[in-house]
Amino acid sequence: MFLGAGLGYAFSANAGFKVVALGVNGGVEEGNLTSYLIRSDSQTRYLALDAGSVLPGISKALAKGSFPEVTAQNSAPFTPQGAVFRQLISAYFISHGHLDHLAGLIVASPQDSKKPIYGTNDTIDILRQHYFNWRVWPNFSDSGSGQRIGTYRLTALRPGQRASLGTSGLSGVVYPLSHGGVSSSMLLVSNELASQQQETFAFFGDTGADKQEKSRDLGAIWRVLGEEIKQHRLKGMIIETSFPNGVPDAQLFGHLTPALLLGELKNLEQAAGGAGSLKGLKIVISHIKPSLMAGADPRAEIMRQLEEGNRLGVHFIFMQQGDSQAF
Ligand SMILES: [Zn+2]
Ligand SMILES: [Zn+2]
Numbered sequence: 001m002f003l004g005a006g007l008g009y010a011f012s013a014n015a016g017f018k019v020v021a022l023g024v025n026g027g028v029e030e031g032n033l034t035s036y037l038i039r040s041d042s043q044t045r046y047l048a049l050d051a052g053s054v055l056p057g058i059s060k061a062l063a064k065g066s067f068p069e070v071t072a073q074n075s076a077p078f079t080p081q082g083a084v085f086r087q088l089i090s091a092y093f094i095s096h097g098h099l100d101h102l103a104g105l106i107v108a109s110p111q112d113s114k115k116p117i118y119g120t121n122d123t124i125d126i127l128r129q130h131y132f133n134w135r136v137w138p139n140f141s142d143s144g145s146g147q148r149i150g151t152y153r154l155t156a157l158r159p160g161q162r163a164s165l166g167t168s169g170l171s172g173v174v175y176p177l178s179h180g181g182v183s184s185s186m187l188l189v190s191n192e193l194a195s196q197q198q199e200t201f202a203f204f205g206d207t208g209a210d211k212q213e214k215s216r217d218l219g220a221i222w223r224v225l226g227e228e229i230k231q232h233r234l235k236g237m238i239i240e241t242s243f244p245n246g247v248p249d250a251q252l253f254g255h256l257t258p259a260l261l262l263g264e265l266k267n268l269e270q271a272a273g274g275a276g277s278l279k280g281l282k283i284v285i286s287h288i289k290p291s292l293m294a295g296a297d298p299r300a301e302i303m304r305q306l307e308e309g310n311r312l313g314v315h316f317i318f319m320q321q322g323d324s325q326a327f
Pocket of ligand 1: 008026027034101206287294
């Protein structure tokens with residue numbers, strides 16, 4: 001038994017999280033789509049947060065040294081890429097049903113090991129009805145139409161209710177997000193330490209701002225995360241910024257710009273105790289939409305616009321595919 005056996009380390013009082021970026025973009029190019037792995041420092045196995053690009057991201061991360069625990073020797077009979085995929089990823093959380101958040105999981109499914117897939121009722125329904133249905137792909141799940149191959153246990157999470165997530169040693173609570181008429185979600189991940197030492201991390205699926213979406217979903221989430229910050233539990237978050245400033249509301253399709261994210265974070269600051277309360281909070285910016293226009297660099301533009309407007313003192317992080325980061 002590889003990886004599970006020799007590598008579990010003892011509980012550490014300052015356990016945080018490790019995040020590996022398998023894919024960071026929002027659509028357009030298929031090799032680098034939204035997917036992150038998260039692991040508690042006291043555990044060996046990861047939970048995947050979305051699965052737009054999986055195997056290409058694992059290759060990149062291995063090349064960058066982001067999985068030092070994996071070698072050709074301890075991967076046998078699998079390749080290191082196969083060992084990470086089959087043995088280190090213990091479960092998936094899928095934020096919503098869009099292709100750029102789950103394509104990597106679908107195409108790699110014939111070689112995956114048995115594991116659960118978590119999501120809201122909506123997301124699980126989309127996987128069952130529109131992907132694992134023997135029409136677009138064989139049914140690798142344990143429910144739905146036709147023969148059930150059973151690789152994946154499709155598990156719907158009830159909003160606001162805590163659930164254990166596979167063998168990752170993590171638990172999570174899912175909250176609804178509004179994404180241009182599509183139902184998306186945020187997962188608040190906790191490591192299962194003694195409750196007074198519990199630490200949390202927030203992963204946001206695609207979302208628009210409350211005003212544009214005519215929604216209160218983000219407002220409700222800021223109240224939850226405000227409390228996490230007051231209790232010194234929140235270690236960081238991953239949230240989208242799909243487009244640079246200046247995209248008209250009608251063309252946002254349920255996404256954020258730097259100005260809209262900064263406006264929403266102002267509401268989080270309010271909920272977390274007012275001015276200065278977000279200082280140093282680590283925020284990974286995800287889901288930037290690449291441009292095919294010559295000379296355009298939306299990534300650089302978004303980075304500059306976020307830093308220019310950063311009067312909150314938060315720490316914006318721009319992970320590239322294959323990078324790993326401690327929280
Ligand atoms: Zn997306
Ligand atoms: Zn989406």
